[in-house]
Amino acid sequence: MNDLSASSRITYGAVPVQPAVVRRIRGLSDKALAWLFITPTIVLLLAINIFPLVWTIYLSFTNYRANRANAPVRWLGIDWYQTILTDPDIWAAMQVTAHFVIWTVVIETVLGFGLAFLIDKKFRGHGMWTTIILLPMMLSPAVVGNFWTFLYQPQIGLFNYVVAFLTGRSASSFQMLGDVTLSPWAIVIVDAWMWTPYVMLICLAGLRSIPDYIYEAAEVDRASKWRQFWSITLPMALPFIMLAVLFRGIENFKMFDMVNLLTGGGPGSTTEVASITLKRAAFESWRTGYSSAFAIILFVTVFGLANIYVKALNRVKSR
Amino acid sequence: MSQATIAHSVVEPSPGTRRLAGSLVVLYAVITMIPLVWIVLTSFKSPDDAISYPPKVVFTPSLEGFCNLFTTRSRQTPEFIQTLGPPQGLCDEIARGRNMVVAGPSNYVPRFINSLIIAFGSTVLAVALGTLSAYGFSRFRVPLKDDLLFFILSTRMMPPIAVAIPIYLMYRTIGLSDTRLGMILLYTSVNVSLAVWLLKGFIDEIPREYEEAAMIDGYTRFQAFVKVVLPQATTGIAATAIFCLIFAWNEYAFAVLLTSGNAQTAPPFIPIIIGEGGQDWPAVAAGTTLFLVPIVVFTVLLRKHLLRGITFGAVRK
Numbered sequence: 001m002n003d004l005s006a007s008s009r010i011t012y013g014a015v016p017v018q019p020a021v022v023r024r025i026r027g028l029s030d031k032a033l034a035w036l037f038i039t040p041t042i043v044l045l046l047a048i049n050i051f052p053l054v055w056t057i058y059l060s061f062t063n064y065r066a067n068r069a070n071a072p073v074r075w076l077g078i079d080w081y082q083t084i085l086t087d088p089d090i091w092a093a094m095q096v097t098a099h100f101v102i103w104t105v106v107i108e109t110v111l112g113f114g115l116a117f118l119i120d121k122k123f124r125g126h127g128m129w130t131t132i133i134l135l136p137m138m139l140s141p142a143v144v145g146n147f148w149t150f151l152y153q154p155q156i157g158l159f160n161y162v163v164a165f166l167t168g169r170s171a172s173s174f175q176m177l178g179d180v181t182l183s184p185w186a187i188v189i190v191d192a193w194m195w196t197p198y199v200m201l202i203c204l205a206g207l208r209s210i211p212d213y214i215y216e217a218a219e220v221d222r223a224s225k226w227r228q229f230w231s232i233t234l235p236m237a238l239p240f241i242m243l244a245v246l247f248r249g250i251e252n253f254k255m256f257d258m259v260n261l262l263t264g265g266g267p268g269s270t271t272e273v274a275s276i277t278l279k280r281a282a283f284e285s286w287r288t289g290y291s292s293a294f295a296i297i298l299f300v301t302v303f304g305l306a307n308i309y310v311k312a313l314n315r316v317k318s319r
Numbered sequence: 320m321s322q323a324t325i326a327h328s329v330v331e332p333s334p335g336t337r338r339l340a341g342s343l344v345v346l347y348a349v350i351t352m353i354p355l356v357w358i359v360l361t362s363f364k365s366p367d368d369a370i371s372y373p374p375k376v377v378f379t380p381s382l383e384g385f386c387n388l389f390t391t392r393s394r395q396t397p398e399f400i401q402t403l404g405p406p407q408g409l410c411d412e413i414a415r416g417r418n419m420v421v422a423g424p425s426n427y428v429p430r431f432i433n434s435l436i437i438a439f440g441s442t443v444l445a446v447a448l449g450t451l452s453a454y455g456f457s458r459f460r461v462p463l464k465d466d467l468l469f470f471i472l473s474t475r476m477m478p479p480i481a482v483a484i485p486i487y488l489m490y491r492t493i494g495l496s497d498t499r500l501g502m503i504l505l506y507t508s509v510n511v512s513l514a515v516w517l518l519k520g521f522i523d524e525i526p527r528e529y530e531e532a533a534m535i536d537g538y539t540r541f542q543a544f545v546k547v548v549l550p551q552a553t554t555g556i557a558a559t560a561i562f563c564l565i566f567a568w569n570e571y572a573f574a575v576l577l578t579s580g581n582a583q584t585a586p587p588f589i590p591i592i593i594g595e596g597g598q599d600w601p602a603v604a605a606g607t608t609l610f611l612v613p614i615v616v617f618t619v620l621l622r623k624h625l626l627r628g629i630t631f632g633a634v635r636k
Contacts, residue, residue, distance in 0.1 A: 033540055034459035037451040041511055042467070044448065048508035049474040052485030059485070066488060115347060121332045123341030131622045132348045135355060138618045138625075142571030143607050146590040147358050150600050156370045158357055171372070193351060215330040254478040257571035261590055275572075278480045283576055288484060295481030302476050 053299075060293035067286040080293035090294070092269065093277040099184055100191075100259075100273055101252045105245055107192045112199025113241060117233075119200070120207040130204075137197045145258035148190045152176040152262075177263055183271050187259050191252065199244040206240025207233065239317045246309055253302055274298055358611070361604035369600045384601025386410035387594060388427050388609075392419040394595075426588060427606055434584040434610075436499055438567040441506035445563045446556060448507070449514025454544060456515065457522040458530075468519075471512045479572035487577060497581045505573055510563040517562065521555025522548065558624040565614060585610050 060081070063074045084090050115133065119126050136144070151159040154175045164171035176186040210233065218228045256275035259265070265272035265280070278298065282291035332340070361369050365381040392414045400420065406412040411421045452471075456464060486505060487496070495501030529551065530543040538546065549556075575587040589606045592599055618625060 030459055030540055034455045034461055037455035038461060038467075041448045041452040041471070041515060044504070044508050044511060045471060045474055048486070048504060049477070049482070052482060052489060053477070055485040055489070056481065066484075066491075111347075115344060118340040118344050121337050121340035123337040123344070126341070126344070127622075129341075129344050129348050131619060133344070133351060134622070134625070135615060135618060136351060138565060138614050139355075139611050140569035140571065140586050140614075142569070142575075142586045143589050143610055144354070144358075147604065147607055148354065150361070150598075150603070151354060151357065153370075156372055156374065158353070158374050161372070161374050193354070196351075212330045219330070250476060256478070256480055257575075257586075260572075260575075275478055275480050278478065279576070282480060282484050283487075288488075292484055295478065295484060298478050299476065299481055302478070303473065306476060 056292045056295055059289050060296050062289045064289045065286050066282075066288040076289065080290050081297065083290070084294050084297060089269070090277065093272050093274050096184065096269070096271060097253060097255075097273040100187060100255065100271075101249055103185075103188045104191045104195070104252050105248050107188065108196045108199045108248055109241060109245055111192065111196045112244065113203045113237070115196070115200040116203035116207055119204060133200065134197045136194045139194075141194060142257040142261055144194070145190055146261045148186075149177060149262055152186060154178075178267055180267055180270050183263050183267060187262050187271055190258060190262060191255070194258070195248060195251075199241075199248060202240050202244040202247075203237060206237035209240075210236045239313065242309075242313045242316060246306065246313065249309070250302055250306055253298075253305075355611075358604050358607050361600055362608045364601050364604075366594070366599065366601055369604075381413075381601075382409060383413050384599075384605040386413050387599050387602035388592065388605040389425055390414070390421045391423050391425050393422045394419050425592075426583075427585070427592075430583055430585045430588040431610070433499060433582055434568060434586075437502045437506060437582070437584055438564055440499070440503040441510060441567045442560055442563040444503065444507040445510035445514045446518075446560045448511050449518050449559060450549075450552070450556060452511075452515045453518035453522050454548060457519050458527070468515070471515050474512050475509070480576070483573055483576045486573075490577065497578050497583075499582045502574070502578065502582050502584070505577070506567045506570060509570075510566055513566075514559050514563060517559045518552070518555055521552050521559075525551045554624065557621075561617065561621055561625060565617070568614065 061076055061078070063076055065071065119130055148159075151157045152175075154160055154172045157171075157176075159176065160171040160174070163169070163174075174182060176182050214232055214236075215228060218232060223231070254275060255273055256279065259271060259273050259276060260279070263271040265276040274294075275298075278291055278294055281287045281294060360376070360378075362384045363380045363382070364375070364378055365383050368375050368378045368381070369384075386409065390410050395418060397418055400415055400418065403420065406415055407421070414421050455461060456468060461467065490496040490498075490501050495504070525548060529547050530540075533543040533547045534540065569586065570584070571586040574584045578584065578587070585606070589603060589610060592603050592606055594602065
């Protein structure tokens with residue numbers, strides 16, 4: 001039967017390859033075929049990810065500037081690293097990033113898990129509503145983020161109008177994007193709007209992985225719903241929640257597009273997350289060596305934090 | 320409908336719980352949809368309606384936003400416009416109402432086409448490379464397999480700006496800056512890591528016995544891969560392709576830093592659509608709407624694959 005289904009597909013599934021090539025590939029051993037299959041990917045990643053990374057590491061020790069490519073390049077050692085790690089502006093950017101990452105992750109996890117918990121009750125039409133809730137995360141953060149600047153307009157924006165309607169304040173009395181205290185929250189709101197569905201989906205996968213018989217056993221033992229939630233649902237969904245936190249944490253640590261379009265780092269530098277600082281240094285001041293060092297510091301930070309976190313995650317999983 | 324047929328067990332929520340859960344989710348869905356509905360409404364407003372206070376929900380539909388999106392216009396004196404013949408098409412007519420004439424097409428269509436070419440090109444490449452590598456990792460004993468897989472994944476942890484600095488220099492040296500090929504290669508390299516991980520999961524699930532049976536029947540390993548494994552993996556390949564496509568379609572950071580005129584995609588272009596005196600919001604909304612429509616259609620049509628892909632990818636990684 002197997003053979004039949006396979007041979008019936010020969011005419012449709014065959015890859016149009018030159019016969020000579022086919023003959024040569026057919027004779028290959030498994031080992032040769034394995035390398036033939038894997039090498040193109042590795043070569044592409046070496047060329048477009050690893051070689052540039054190595055180059056960035058080299059540049060971070062020099063005073064190279066991309067807009068003066070012909071100027072002599074001087075070796076600076078770890079000067080840039082010292083400059084960056086002792087620069088109060090960089091630490092301010094790191095604080096802005098931390099504020100953004102922590103608040104978006106907290107809000108998205110609480111809302112996302114809550115939604116997943118509700119959707120898991122399988123009310124009528126839950127499939128359709130899940131799809132609708134998903135829409136924001138499928139869309140371009142840049143294009144949609146750009147439109148949020150319109151919603152946030154103090155005079156004409158829908159967001160200000162709704163807030164004014166609900167609180168009784170004047171719609172033009174506050175500027176979400178122009179105010180020093182409000183603008184960090186403006187970007188948190190858009191990110192939460194966009195990415196809560198992502199956390200919801202991962203949590204939903206977690207909730208659905210809990211077998212029914214555990215709840216049935218709990219019912220037999222007359223455990224209250226409240227008790228079931230804290231002793232079964234939450235602990236068993238925890239690895240999934242932690243995974244969602246990891247992914248959102250990494251993504252938001254790298255966040256660039258939405259913030260660049262909403263505030264561009266402003267007003268002043270109140271929403272200047274690390275990626276915006278990096279972009280300004282690399283593509284506006286053209287301090288290539290300096291920004292390479294900063295890029296490496298950011299990469300090592302993400303990588304280090306993610307590794308520590310994954311260790312904790314594995315400990316939770318193996319419990 | 321299907322739920323009515325499921326027997327009520329102790330773990331099934333009560334009808335009251337279901338109704339409460341349903342209404343809360345619907346409330347969230349409605350709130351979350353408001354910005355998207357507003358984009359579509361704004362695209363059909365005239366510029367005056369778009370910036371009126373209080374915001375207008377009921378208005379006379381206008382195509383001015385779409386006209387302004389697709390054309391460039393120049394301001395003329397009423398006397399000069401009088402001397403012209405009858406307006407050429409709807410957009411010219413709207414423009415003349417504002418003392419302007421249509422000067423030519425805007426850059427939106429070329430940018431949109433760039434987006435299409437780059438998104439589809441990189442998706443095809445990433446899925447092709449990803450399928451081959453995933454099969455290799457799934458079926459063969461590759462030395463340092465776990466290290467290679469982790470290396471492939473770790474390339475996703477680089478902030479895009481950090482990658483953009485050396486790519487900018489590299490592309491400048493080898494003549495790939497602001498070319499579609501350069502962007503396709505870059506997006507492929509970003510997507511291929513996701514593709515390998517997703518597809519390895521899908522291929523792991525296909526029993527090895529299928530290929531082994533085919534090989535006993537005289538197929539070589541390569542033939543077995545093409546004729547047995549590939550057809551079985553179609554769902555997985557489709558789900559992976561959707562993910563790659565959505566990433567490449569939506570990408571902004573690389574596009575804004577590495578392209579300018581020739582290979583610029585729509586995401587960096589839409590935010591800089593400006594009219595006289597600031598941003599032309601109906602035109603921006605029209606451009607946004609047209610850009611979002613393909614993804615919304617994709618999401619609704621392919622939601623089952625998408626759901627599987629997202630959760631699957633998450634659990635795998």
